Amino acid sequence: MENLTLKNKTIIITGANAGIGKAAAIQMARLGGTIILACRSLERGQVALLDVTTQSGSQQVELMQVDMASQKSVRQFVDAFRNKHHRLDVLVHNAANFDHRQTKPVMTEDGVETVFATNHVNIVLMTNLLMDLLKASAPSRIITVASKGLITYPFIDIQFDNLNGEKRFSMQDAYYHAKQAQVMYTFDLAERLKGTGIIVNCVRVGNVAIPDERLDHLPGWMVKLYHFKRKFSLTPEKMAETYTWLAADPSLSEVTGGYWDAPNVAVKANKNAYNRDIQKKLWAVTEQLLQHN
Numbered sequence: 701m702e703n704l705t706l707k708n709k710t711i712i713i714t715g716a717n718a719g720i721g722k723a724a725a726i727q728m729a730r731l732g733g734t735i736i737l738a739c740r741s742l743e744r745g746q747v748a749l750l751d752v753t754t755q756s757g758s759q760q761v762e763l764m765q766v767d768m769a770s771q772k773s774v775r776q777f778v779d780a781f782r783n784k785h786h787r788l789d790v791l792v793h794n795a796a797n798f799d800h801r802q803t804k805p806v807m808t809e810d811g812v813e814t815v816f817a818t819n820h821v822n823i824v825l826m827t828n829l830l831m832d833l834l835k836a837s838a839p840s841r842i843i844t845v846a847s848k849g850l851i852t853y854p855f856i857d858i859q860f861d862n863l864n865g866e867k868r869f870s871m872q873d874a875y876y877h878a879k880q881a882q883v884m885y886t887f888d889l890a891e892r893l894k895g896t897g898i899i900v901n902c903v904r905v906g907n908v909a910i911p912d913e914r915l916d917h918l919p920g921w922m923v924k925l926y927h928f929k930r931k932f933s934l935t936p937e938k939m940a941e942t943y944t945w946l947a948a949d950p951s952l953s954e955v956t957g958g959y960w961d962a963p964n965v966a967v968k969a970n971k972n973a974y975n976r977d978i979q980k981k982l983w984a985v986t987e988q989l990l991q992h993n
């Protein structure tokens with residue numbers, strides 16, 4: 701990490717007010733990048749902004765509001781970003797919804813189930829809306845985020861008849877379904893962007909500690925489970941090193957379509973993730989879900 705630099709690079713990190721996103725923001729700010737903390741709550745974002753500037757010693761950190769559950773909010777975020785910035789070097793799609801309180805499908809204002817909207821569809825929207833800037837700033841990088849928990853779903857596939865949880869729903873299934881979609885999107889996008897100077901890579905996040913203040917909405921038994929899991933957890937800082945490596949390491953300039961556990965540790969996704977026909981169908985269906993606005 702010592703030899704890396706992000707000087708003169710502009711980097712968006714979604715969900716940067718907590719956990720891995722915030723740790724990555726601190727690391728990338730230390731490397732000299734201009735960091736945009738793209739956060740749902742300005743209040744939580746302000747607290748994070750102070751932490752990131754203090755811990756990195758950099759003042760090149762900005763806070764901007766975005767709710768990844770809303771297409772309108774993503775569009776407003778991109779408009780506001782463009783009003784201030786004329787380049788984008790790294791786009792980190794870190795934010796995700798894993799709210800255990802949700803037991804039924806909840807539709808967004810765009811008519812898409814919230815978990816699928818937040819963790820997949822609106823990520824595609826944000827990338828699409830920023831694509832011309834990424835191309836103009838190339839070499840540039842897109843980083844997506846999946847989950848090691850997908851190992852427990854070896855046969856998971858895109859459920860085209862259940863995208864909105866209309867047939868069956870559990871938070872856990874919806875979460876992993878959207879993460880599988882992100883892995884497939886990464887592989888597909890990497891293919892589509894070959895030759896543009898934009899590389900696309902996905903981080904397979906393992907068990908990473910979540911602090912108590914982010915668990916206080918959960919029932920007691922679940923908090924206990926998280927405390928137990930924490931004994932085996934990576935710190936957000938350790939996991940963020942993979943984001944930072946993917947954002948900054950010059951040796952990766954031609955490396956695209958990868959799936960990574962840690963710096964230089966490539967892993968395989970499940971078999972279905974490599975199915976080009978399903979990747980293309982997912983792409984088409986996702987585009988349709990973006991036609992509402």
Ligand SMILES: NC(=O)c1ccc[n+]([C@@H]2O[C@H](COP(=O)([O-])OP(=O)(O)OC[C@H]3O[C@@H](n4cnc5c(N)ncnc54)[C@H](OP(=O)(O)O)[C@@H]3O)[C@@H](O)[C@H]2O)c1
Nearest residue numbers: 715717718719720740767768769794795796847905907908
């Ligand atoms: N921790 C793990 O063990 C683990 C395992 C596998 C994968 N991951 C993945 O790693 C990434 C980071 O997770 P983490 O562990 O750092 O979790 P975290 O501490 O809960 O952070 C999640 C971030 O996403 C933001 N977010 C959630 N919904 C949003 C929305 N609608 N719009 C904008 N931002 C939103 C949260 O903001 P608020 O403060 O507004 O909620 C928060 O900043 C996620 O993609 C997650 O799925 C984590």
